Structures are given as structure tokens and as C-alpha cells.
Amino acid sequence: MHVRLDDPVDLDAFRRHARQLLAAGVAPDRVEWNAVQAAGDAADLFGAGGDAAPPAALATAAERQPVPAWFVELCGDVILHRDPQRLALLYRLLWRLSHEPALRHDPLDADLMQARQMAKAVHRDIHKMRAFVRFTRVTGEDGLERHVAWFEPEHRIVEANAAFFARRFAQMRWAILTPERCVEWNGHALAFRDGADRREKPPPDAGEQLWLTYYEHIFNPARLKLAMMRREMPRRYWRNLPEATLIQPLAEAAAARSQSMIEAPPTAPRRIRAPIALHLRPAAGVEPANLGELRAAARACRDCPIGALATQAVCGEGPLGATHMLVGEQPGDQEDLAGRPFVGPAGQLLDRAMAQLGWARDTVYLANAVKHFKYELRGKRRIHKTAGQREAEACAHWLESEISLVRPQALVALGATAARTLLGRPVAVQAERGAWLHERGDGRPVFVTLHPSALLRLPDVERAEAFERWLADLAAARHAFCCSRGMKEQASAAAPLRIAPLTPHAFAPYGTVIEAPAAGGRAINGGNARRFDLLDNLQLDAAGGRAMLALFRAGARSFPHDVAEMERHALGSQTFVPLGERRFVIVVARAGEAPASAGDLAAFVTDGRQGVVLAPGTWHHALLAVDAGDFVVIERAGEAVDCDLCALAAPAVVDWKG
Incomplete structure (x- = not known):
């Protein structure tokens, strides 16, 4: 049959x-x-x-x-x-x-x-076929240019392979001739016809000589493996490959060329040319009139190298006139691809925190201090790399333009890069977090706290506690302005605290004052030194705790300073001692119920040589250094969480005038 x-x-x-x-x-x-x-x-x-x-x-x-x-x-x-x-x-x-x-x-x-x-x-x-097709440029009788290739497949694969070439060379007119079947692309559709004669193969064009020159220059004699070459590029294809005529002479000269490469002196590295901007630059000195112009100008920015390597500039998003502007460090991998801030893992954590606070994302303006994604490649992954000081400074004017256009009442700095850009100075986030800083020339206060990515990097056992404290930071930032009409009204509503000199008697309800005695003590080291036993009642062992010695490197606070949040350590005392003559202000409240207003608080300033021991359970504000420097801190460490936070119903203000 x-x-x-x-x-x-x-x-x-x-x-x-x-x-x-x-x-x-x-x-x-x-x-x-x-x-x-x-x-x-x-x-x-x-x-x-x-x-x-x-x-x-x-x-x-x-x-x-x-x-x-x-x-x-x-x-x-x-x-x-x-x-x-x-x-x-x-x-x-x-x-x-x-x-x-x-x-x-x-x-x-x-x-x-x-x-x-x-x-x-x-x-x-x-x-x-995909690897060894070589096109030649020809001009038809109609004056139109097209590219023609001759190929001799072993099997009947022309129709099966045509779609690949149509996708790969969609913008040019081309034809592939074979003995049994031919295919042509006119820029819109594929057409097939019967096979062609080898004599229809077009003669070499100028591009072929350019290809041969390129092939000769990229041929690496040190990596030549003839057996592998013949296996991957069988001889049956050679007669249709222009570069095949070069293989034999290049292979014969490979040993000599390899030796000359070894003996040649090292070449001086070439200077990398500046990348070409993909967008028109705005006129020098012209400020963007709106956020659309700002985004277009930021895309064209090449003031630092990362602008040329990122997918796009990622500017902020949110309503004009928002009460709060939250400023992060820089876009991450997902933000770079999406063109939106805070959509990656850190943004998801921020969304979770705001949802818990009942703080709608669309009521705040979200931005970054650096507008382009800085990264390093590890295989196919782009790993986040912290922006340098020069890169942050190059982007600072874009952030300031956003602030001018959005006109927020308050700024929340998420992390050290954002805080430094907004305040113009280095910021120790852990020492200055949780407080409003009034240092900007435009009068807008800056609230400093952690970037959500800092929490993602913590070990699992520490993350829950850190998240709760960070959540309290965000709550304080939101609360301070959620019911006010502006920064000035908020400042005027804050009750002032009277700052008293630190004395042992006045501080006794809150803890102990550490001072160097004028005389006394006992001689040690052969009479070369005197020892003063100041404290023997540090309480650090509750709930399996142990003593921990830490160093706080604090920046000088700016005054007046808003006090909106207090904290306490119920399981142990906490000691602050300056290294050198450095003054600091300590704001405290008695142990017991959480303070509600300025009437529950007391404020003291040291003389620069004093330290304090806070009794267990004493409410206190974060360290307020008058003079920048290092402070020794002795506190309890252990598995049990020992940090309670409370937000004041009516904030107070500390105004130290020196």
C-alpha cells in the first residue's frame, strides 16, 4: 500500500x-x-x-x-x-x-x-544554521537594499527556522537561499519558494572584508583548540563561511603569536570615555517646574557613574503637599526595574508597618536620597551596594528639588544616607533616632530612624524586637504632625522643659550621678595611682542578664529639640559616662506609669565630666549630646527583651542655649 x-x-x-x-x-x-x-x-x-x-x-x-x-x-x-x-x-x-x-x-x-x-x-x-548563516548586502533593481545569505542545511529545516530569523532580523529585508527551499522576509511577512542554485549566491561586499578583519583581530591564539573547533564547526560548513579562509593561516601562526603575547610588555589601561546620555539634558541652572520635568531631568543625569549603569532614575511618588515625606537611601533591584520607590522587600516591610499604624501609603510622599540603583554583579544577580558620599552629594539637588515641589511639612530620614543628605552632616542613626531635628535652612524638621532594609539584615531572633521599636519610631513621626496644620503650630504647641544643672540630690529619684571625687580613695600601683570605688550596685543580672560595655559615638544635637517619645529598661540599670569633657542633656521621668506630658518630665545638663546611672524602670529620652563624641554605656544584655517605649500625648521641647 x-x-x-x-x-x-x-x-x-x-x-x-x-x-x-x-x-x-x-x-x-x-x-x-x-x-x-x-x-x-x-x-x-x-x-x-x-x-x-x-x-x-x-x-x-x-x-x-x-x-x-x-x-x-x-x-x-x-x-x-x-x-x-x-x-x-x-x-x-x-x-x-x-x-x-x-x-x-x-x-x-x-x-x-x-x-x-x-x-x-x-x-x-x-x-x-543560526550560527553559520552569513548575510551579504545587495541592492535590487527596485533600488531597495536587502541582505542575502546562502546556506546548505543537512536536513529540511528552513521553514522550521524561518521564524527565528524573522524575530532576530525584524528590522531588515533579507533572504536565505538553500538548494531545496528559500525563505524571504520583507519586513512584514515570510515568503517561501523552491530551492535556488548556488550560482545565485551574491558576491562578497564591503561588509565581508570588515567581518574578516574583525574575526582576525578577535582570534585568540592562546585559546585555540582545533579538535573542538572542528567538532563545533564541521568542515562541511566551511565553504560557505568567509572566515574559513583565515582558519588555517591563523592556526599555523597561533604558537608564534602566543609567545609574542607573553613576551610583550603590559599595555597601559585606557581611559574610559564618558557615557553618552540617552536623554536630552536640561539647560544648566534651570530648576524643574514640576515633577514631570524633574523625572525627565534625573533620567539624563550623569553627574556620577551609577546613572549610566542603572535601568532608569527612580524619583519619588505621592501627593503634592503631603504632610510627611519619607526618604530612603537608593532604589533597589526591583525599584530600578519598576521605576517606583519602595516596591522591593524593604518597601514591603514599610507597607506592613504603615498598615499596622493605619497610615495610608498614598497619603505620604516616598522618595530616595540617591535616584539610581548602585550594584555589583555576582553571576546574573545585581547585589545592592551602598552609594558613596560623592554619589549621594551628586543626587542631593534632585531630592531638594522634590522637597521644593512637594512642600511636605516634615521629613522622615530612613537610614544614614538619607539623614546625611537631609541634614548635611554625618548622622549616627542609633544615637539620634526617634527625635525631631531642627537643622535645615527651610525650617522643615527631620525625624531620623532606621531604613527597613536594616531590619531585614538582622538575625531572626533580633528582628521582632527591632521591628517593634522601629514601629514606635514611625508612630512618633506620624503622631507629631498628623493633627497639626504645620511645623510652626506643632512647635508652638510643645511645652518647654526647664533644664537644671545635674546634681546628685536632684537626680536621686531617677538614679545616681557619677562624679570624680576631689580627694580620698586609696593608693594602688605602688602609690602611683589612686582608686575610687564609685558604684557597687549596678543591677544587670535580672532574668539571666549579664553586663555589657558598649560605646556610643554621638553627634551633637541641635536645639530646640522635640521630645515625643520616652523609653525604659525595667530589668536593669543603664550607665552613661562621657570619654573626655562632653556635656549631654538627660530627660527623665520616674519609674512606674508612662509619662504623658512635659509635666511628668525632668531635664538635666551635665558639666562635661559627669555621668549617670539610670535606675531600673526609669523613663528616659535617647542620648542628647551637647558636644559630639564617645560615651561609654554599661547596660544589661540577655535573651529577655528589655526596652519599653511610650509616645507622649503632648510633646515637650528641650531648648538648651549653652
Whole structure:
């Protein structure tokens, strides 16, 4: 029984004929497949001698023959193979899959192995065509330019590969000529025709000589491996590759060139040229009139190197006139791709915190101090890298422009980079967090706290406690301005605290004053020194605690300073001693119920040589250093959390005038 395909790679026709044969119960050894169309052949499915049922009757039954999905894919590959027995092999496999269900689980079956080898050969030929097609530029009689290539595939892969070239070279008109099948792309659609003669191959153009020069210069003699080259670029392709004429002479000279490279002196590194801006720069000295102009200008910024490497500038988002502007460090990987601030893991943590506070994200303006993503590549991943001081300074004017356009009442600095940019000085976040700083020339107060990414970097055992404290920071920042009409009204509403000199008697309800005695003590070290035993009652061992000695490096606070939050350590005392003559202000409240207003607070200033021990449970404000410097801190460490926070219902203000 003879079966013919009009097109040797028509998979749909093969499947239709094979289903009908299978439904008719025609065994593989009774079928002779022929993929060559002869003139005058009848269009009937079966030739002379066929005794099957009528095709129309068989088609319905054929639909009931299921096959594995992988077999359909295998047929799509094998039908492209040049082996004349490929159709017989595929029908034999179809017959066996229908009559031998276990075949699909037998990886060593001879027919299956042969079909898979054919599919592998087809895939390899498809890859070689993509790698070894070389286009030549020609001008047609119509004056239009197109690119033409000659290629001799081993299998019938032209139609299967045409879509790849259409995607890869969508912007140019091209044609690929082969002995059996040709394909052409006019910029809109693919067209196929019969094969061409090798004499239609266009002669070399100027681009070919340029390609040969390029190939010769990138040829690395030190990495030459002829056996691998012949395996990856078989000789059968060489006659259609312009660079093939260079392989033999380059290979023969490889040893000498390698030696000359070893003996050559090192070359001086070239200076990297400045990147070309992708957007028009705004006129020098012209401030953006709105946020749209600011974003366009920031995209064109190349004042520091990271602008050329990031995907885009990420400016802020939020309403104009927002009460709060929250300022982070720089966009991360996800922000760089999305073009929006705080959409990555740190932004998700900020969203979670704001949701717990009932603080709608769309009521604040979110921005970053640095507008481009700085990173280093590790494999395919872009790992965040902290922006340097120069890069932050280069971006500072963009942030100031945002502040001028948005006109927020208050600024919240998330992290050290944001705080430094907003305040113009280095900021020790842990020492200055949780307080409003009045240092900006425009009068806007700055609230300093941690960046959410700092919490993500903490060990799991510390993260919950740190999050609660950070949440209290955000609550204090929100509360201070949520009910006010502006910064001046907020400042005027804060009750002033009277600051008294620190004395042991006045401080006794809150703890102990540490002072160097004028005389007394006992001689030690052979009379060369005197020892003063100042304290023997530090309480640090409650709930399994232990003593910990820490160093606080504090910046000088600016006054007046808002006091909106207090804290206490119920399980242990806390000691502050300056290294050197450094004054500080201490704001305290008695142990017990949380303070509510300025009337519950007391404020003292040291003379620069005094320290204090806060009794367990004493409420106190964070360190308020009058003089910048280092402070020794002795406090309790342990597994139990020992830090309670409270926000004042009516904030107070400390105004130290020196």
C-alpha cells in the first residue's frame, strides 16, 4: 500500500494519513511511504491495491487513538530529517504505541532511540544554521537594499527556522537561499519558494572584508583548540563561511603569536570615555517646574557613574503637599526595574508597618536620597551596594528639588544616607533616632530612624524586637504632625522643659550621678595611682542578664529639640559616662506609669565630666549630646527583651542655649 505526502515536511498531512491507517488496522509492513509528489498522481489516500475502508469512514474512528504528547513533538522534529525511512519509522512507532503500551516507558527501544537520534540531528542542524548563516548586502533593481545569505542545511529545516530569523532580523529585508527551499522576509511577512542554485549566491561586499578583519583581530591564539573547533564547526560548513579562509593561516601562526603575547610588555589601561546620555539634558541652572520635568531631568543625569549603569532614575511618588515625606537611601533591584520607590522587600516591610499604624501609603510622599540603583554583579544577580558620599552629594539637588515641589511639612530620614543628605552632616542613626531635628535652612524638621532594609539584615531572633521599636519610631513621626496644620503650630504647641544643672540630690529619684571625687580613695600601683570605688550596685543580672560595655559615638544635637517619645529598661540599670569633657542633656521621668506630658518630665545638663546611672524602670529620652563624641554605656544584655517605649500625648521641647 502506497501513501504519498505532497510536502515532505507536512506534519499535519502525515498525522491525518497515519490516523486513518491506524484506524483501518493497516500494519506498518504493509505501508510504503513516499514523500515525493509526482506529476499526475491521484489525490486519493491509497494507491492501487489499497483495500482499506473509505477515508471518510476512517477519520472518525481515528480520532479515538490517543498518543503521548511527547510523541507528537518527536514527530515534528523527525519529519524534518532527510532519511527517506523517517515516515515509516514514525508510523511504526505509532502502531507500536497503540498496540504495546509499555513501549512509552522503554528508553532503550531501538525504534525510539533511532527517532530520538534523528530529532537530535535536526536540532543540531537548526543550531548550525543560526550560527553559520552569513548575510551579504545587495541592492535590487527596485533600488531597495536587502541582505542575502546562502546556506546548505543537512536536513529540511528552513521553514522550521524561518521564524527565528524573522524575530532576530525584524528590522531588515533579507533572504536565505538553500538548494531545496528559500525563505524571504520583507519586513512584514515570510515568503517561501523552491530551492535556488548556488550560482545565485551574491558576491562578497564591503561588509565581508570588515567581518574578516574583525574575526582576525578577535582570534585568540592562546585559546585555540582545533579538535573542538572542528567538532563545533564541521568542515562541511566551511565553504560557505568567509572566515574559513583565515582558519588555517591563523592556526599555523597561533604558537608564534602566543609567545609574542607573553613576551610583550603590559599595555597601559585606557581611559574610559564618558557615557553618552540617552536623554536630552536640561539647560544648566534651570530648576524643574514640576515633577514631570524633574523625572525627565534625573533620567539624563550623569553627574556620577551609577546613572549610566542603572535601568532608569527612580524619583519619588505621592501627593503634592503631603504632610510627611519619607526618604530612603537608593532604589533597589526591583525599584530600578519598576521605576517606583519602595516596591522591593524593604518597601514591603514599610507597607506592613504603615498598615499596622493605619497610615495610608498614598497619603505620604516616598522618595530616595540617591535616584539610581548602585550594584555589583555576582553571576546574573545585581547585589545592592551602598552609594558613596560623592554619589549621594551628586543626587542631593534632585531630592531638594522634590522637597521644593512637594512642600511636605516634615521629613522622615530612613537610614544614614538619607539623614546625611537631609541634614548635611554625618548622622549616627542609633544615637539620634526617634527625635525631631531642627537643622535645615527651610525650617522643615527631620525625624531620623532606621531604613527597613536594616531590619531585614538582622538575625531572626533580633528582628521582632527591632521591628517593634522601629514601629514606635514611625508612630512618633506620624503622631507629631498628623493633627497639626504645620511645623510652626506643632512647635508652638510643645511645652518647654526647664533644664537644671545635674546634681546628685536632684537626680536621686531617677538614679545616681557619677562624679570624680576631689580627694580620698586609696593608693594602688605602688602609690602611683589612686582608686575610687564609685558604684557597687549596678543591677544587670535580672532574668539571666549579664553586663555589657558598649560605646556610643554621638553627634551633637541641635536645639530646640522635640521630645515625643520616652523609653525604659525595667530589668536593669543603664550607665552613661562621657570619654573626655562632653556635656549631654538627660530627660527623665520616674519609674512606674508612662509619662504623658512635659509635666511628668525632668531635664538635666551635665558639666562635661559627669555621668549617670539610670535606675531600673526609669523613663528616659535617647542620648542628647551637647558636644559630639564617645560615651561609654554599661547596660544589661540577655535573651529577655528589655526596652519599653511610650509616645507622649503632648510633646515637650528641650531648648538648651549653652
